[in-house]
Amino acid sequence: MLPLLVILVFHFFAEIQGNFVHIDKPSGPRKMLPYSEPPSHPCARICKKGASPMTCRYTFEVEYYYTMGRACYDCPFNVTDCYRPGCIPAEGSKRGAVSVNRQIPGPAIEVCLGDRIVVDVVNKMTSESTTMHWHGIHQKETPYADGVPYVAQCPTLPYDTFRYSFDALQAGTHWYHSHIGMQRADGDFGPMVIRIPDEDNVLAGFYDYDLSSHIISICDWDDSLSLERYLGHVNSDGGNKPKSIIINGLGRNKEFEKDGKIIHMPTARFFVDQGYRYRFRVLNSGVMNCPLELSIDNHTFTLISTDGNDVMPVEAKSLIIFSGERFDIIVEANQMDDLYWIRVKGLQDCGPDYNKVFQLAVLHYTGADATLENHPKEVVDYENAHLEGLQINSITGESSENFLSIPDLQAIQEWDESLKEKPDFKYIISFDFEAINNSDFQSKPNLRFNNLDVERKRKTPQLNHISLKMPNFALLPSRNQVSDDIFCNKENMVDQNCTVEECKCYHAVKIPLNATVELIFIDEAAGSVGNHPMHLHGFNFRVVGMEKIGDSVTPEEIESRDKLGLLKRNLVDAPLKDTVNVPAGGYTIVRFQASNPGYWILHCHLEFHAELGMSMLLQVGEKEDMVPVPDNFPSCGDYTPDW
Numbered sequence: 268m269l270p271l272l273v274i275l276v277f278h279f280f281a282e283i284q285g286n287f288v289h290i291d292k293p294s295g296p297r298k299m300l301p302y303s304e305p306p307s308h309p310c311a312r313i314c315k316k317g318a319s320p321m322t323c324r325y326t327f328e329v330e331y332y333y334t335m336g337r338a339c340y341d342c343p344f345n346v347t348d349c350y351r352p353g354c355i356p357a358e359g360s361k362r363g364a365v366s367v368n369r370q371i372p373g374p375a376i377e378v379c380l381g382d383r384i385v386v387d388v389v390n391k392m393t394s395e396s397t398t399m400h401w402h403g404i405h406q407k408e409t410p411y412a413d414g415v416p417y418v419a420q421c422p423t424l425p426y427d428t429f430r431y432s433f434d435a436l437q438a439g440t441h442w443y444h445s446h447i448g449m450q451r452a453d454g455d456f457g458p459m460v461i462r463i464p465d466e467d468n469v470l471a472g473f474y475d476y477d478l479s480s481h482i483i484s485i486c487d488w489d490d491s492l493s494l495e496r497y498l499g500h501v502n503s504d505g506g507n508k509p510k511s512i513i514i515n516g517l518g519r520n521k522e523f524e525k526d527g528k529i530i531h532m533p534t535a536r537f538f539v540d541q542g543y544r545y546r547f548r549v550l551n552s553g554v555m556n557c558p559l560e561l562s563i564d565n566h567t568f569t570l571i572s573t574d575g576n577d578v579m580p581v582e583a584k585s586l587i588i589f590s591g592e593r594f595d596i597i598v599e600a601n602q603m604d605d606l607y608w609i610r611v612k613g614l615q616d617c618g619p620d621y622n623k624v625f626q627l628a629v630l631h632y633t634g635a636d637a638t639l640e641n642h643p644k645e646v647v648d649y650e651n652a653h654l655e656g657l658q659i660n661s662i663t664g665e666s667s668e669n670f671l672s673i674p675d676l677q678a679i680q681e682w683d684e685s686l687k688e689k690p691d692f693k694y695i696i697s698f699d700f701e702a703i704n705n706s707d708f709q710s711k712p713n714l715r716f717n718n719l720d721v722e723r724k725r726k727t728p729q730l731n732h733i734s735l736k737m738p739n740f741a742l743l744p745s746r747n748q749v750s751d752d753i754f755c756n757k758e759n760m761v762d763q764n765c766t767v768e769e770c771k772c773y774h775a776v777k778i779p780l781n782a783t784v785e786l787i788f789i790d791e792a793a794g795s796v797g798n799h800p801m802h803l804h805g806f807n808f809r810v811v812g813m814e815k816i817g818d819s820v821t822p823e824e825i826e827s828r829d830k831l832g833l834l835k836r837n838l839v840d841a842p843l844k845d846t847v848n849v850p851a852g853g854y855t856i857v858r859f860q861a862s863n864p865g866y867w868i869l870h871c872h873l874e875f876h877a878e879l880g881m882s883m884l885l886q887v888g889e890k891e892d893m894v895p896v897p898d899n900f901p902s903c904g905d906y907t908p909d910w
Contacts, residue, residue, distance in 0.1 A: 439575020584656025
C-alpha cells in the first residue's frame with residue numbers, strides 16, 4: 268500500500284486525461300483572506316494548525332412557524348423587509364413550517380476539525396416529538412448522538428431538551444436535519460461545515476475564499492405542510508410532485524403586483540470580487556424524487572469534494588445533486604462585473620412530465636449594481652434552465668463524453684482495505700415499489716390494493732420486499748432488550764411470500780466487526796421509474812460501481828452478471844461518499860470497513876419512501892462491542908402494567 272504522501276505527489280505531477288484538472292504543486296500557501304461578513308459564532312473561524320480545539324455550543328429551538336408571517340412586514344414590496352429577523356420568505360406562499368431558531372435553513376454550524384460540538388435541541392412544538400441527525404458525522408465514539416429515533420435515542424418529547432455532544436472528526440460539508448416524520452420537509456434542517464488548516468488541505472491552492480455566505484442549501488418545496496401532502500397521497504388521491512424549489516430559504520416562483528408592476532420574491536444572492544476563486548458548498552436537503560441540476564451562467568466550475576471527501580479536481584458545466592448529497596465546487600470570478608444566474612433545474616418528479624420545477628439565484632459581482640431588486644436580464648424558464656457541457660453525477664450512472672459518473676471520480680484519499688479484490692461480507696439489497704396491501708393504509712377489506720381505482724392505488728417502497736418496523740424502545744441504549752431473534756431479513760423469511768403479502772418487521776442484517784463489506788444496491792424499477800439516493804449512517808463508503816442495465820432489472824440478473832465478471836468495479840481510487848444514487852433499472856456497488864460498532868440505519872433519503880419502510884438496520888459487531896451510553900440516558904417503551 269502506498270503512503271498518502273507518495274500518492275499525492277504522484278497526482279500532483281501526473282498527467283490527468285479527459286476533464287480532470289492537471290494539478291500543479293501550489294507555488295505558495297492559499298491566501299488566508301478574512302470573511303466578508305462577521306462570523307455568526309466564535310467557532311466560525313480560520314483554522315490554524317496546532318491551535319487548541321474549541322467547545323462550540325449552540326441552542327436550536329425547533330418550533331412550528333409560518334412563512335411570510337407578520338415578521339416579514341411588507342415583503343416583497345419592500346425587499347429589505349424580506350431579510351428581517353424572523354422572516355422566512357420562502358417562495359412567497361403563506362404556509363406552516365418547522366423551523367430552527369425561526370430560520371430556514373437553520374443556523375450554520377461552522378467549526379474546525381477536532382472541535383467539540385454541543386447542541387441543545389429544544390423541542391418547542393406542542394404535539395410532535397423530534398430528534399436531530401448530523402448527516403455526514405460518523406459518531407465513532409458517540410453513536411447515541413446519531414439522532415435516529417428508536418435506534419440511537421428515544422424521541423425528544425414536546426417541551427423537552429436533548430443535548431447532543433460529539434467531536435467534529437469528519438472534515439468537509441455536512442448538514443443536520445430532523446429524523447422524524449416530515450419535519451425535514453417543512454424546514455427543520457441546516458448546514459454544517461468542518462474546516463481544516465491550510466497546511467493539511469491538499470487542495471488549498473485551488474481557491475482564495477471559503478466564506479460562510481457561500482453555503483448553498485437547496486430543497487424542493489411546496490405551498491402546504493408536508494404532512495398534509497403525505498397523508499393525502501397515501502390515503503387518498505393526493506399528489507407527491509413538488510411545486511417549487513427554494514435556495515437558502517428563498518425563491519422567485521410567485522409573482523405579486525403593485526401599481527401595475529410585477530414584483531418577484533427575492534432570490535438568494537452570492538457576492539464575489541472579480542479575480543478571485545471561491546469555494547462554494549452545495550447541499551440538497553430535498554425530500555422528494557427531485558434530483559437537482561445546478562449550473563452558473565458564463566462560468567464553469569471545478570469539483571473538488573463530495574460528501575466531505577476530496578476528489579481529484581474536475582471541471583464541469585453542470586452538476587446533478589440527489590437528496591442528502593453535498594458537493595464542493597470552485598468558482599473563478601473571471602467574468603465582467605455583472606449579475607449571472609445560478610440555475611437549479613428539477614428532474615424526474617420535478618421534470619417536464621410534471622410541474623417543470625426550477626429555481627434561480629444570483630452570482631453577484633461586487634463591481635456591478637448592488638441594488639437587490641436587480642437581476643440578470645435573461646428570462647429563464649424550465650426549458651432553457653439547462654446549460655450544455657460536461658455534467659457530473661449522471662442520472663443513468665454512466666460516463667460518456669458529456670457525463671461523468673460518480674465511480675469515475677478519483678479519490679484523493681489513499682487506497683484502503685475496502686478496495687481489496689474480495690470483500691469479507693457481501694450483501695445484495697434490491698428495492699422497488701410493491702403492489703401489496705400495506706397495513707398502514709390498505710388493510711381493511713374494502714381497501715385491499717386490487718380493489719382500489721388507479722388514482723388511489725399506492726405501491727409500497729421496500730428493501731428486499733421488507734418494510735422496516737421500528738421497535739418501541741431505542742436499540743442502542745436498551746441493547747439488553749435485544750434478543751438474537753428480534754431481527755428479520757430475507758434469509759430468515761424465506762417461508763413467507765413477501766412479494767404478495769406485506770412483510771413488516773425489525774429489518775436488519777448483522778455484520779462482523781472490522782469486516783470489509785460490499786453492498787450491491789439494485790433498483791428493479793418494475794413498479795416505478797425513479798432514482799433512489801441511499802444514505803448510510805455511521806460510515807463513508809467507496810462507490811466502486813454504478814450502471815443502468817435497462818428499463819428494469821432483477822436481482823437474479825445482477826447476480827448472474829456478477830458471476831460472469833460483468834459488474835464493473837473501480838478498486839483503485841473509488842470516491843468516498845455517504846449518500847449515493849442508484850439508477851432506475853440498474854445497480855450501485857459500495858464498499859466500506861465495518862469498523863464502527865453499533866446499530867446503523869440505511870435508507871432511501873426520499874422522505875415518503877423512508878417513512879413507508881424503505882429502510883433497514885445494520886448491526887455492526889456484537890452488543891458488547893458497542894460504546895455504552897452516558898449515565899441517565901433517557902429511555903422509552905410501552906407502559907403495560909399487569910392490572
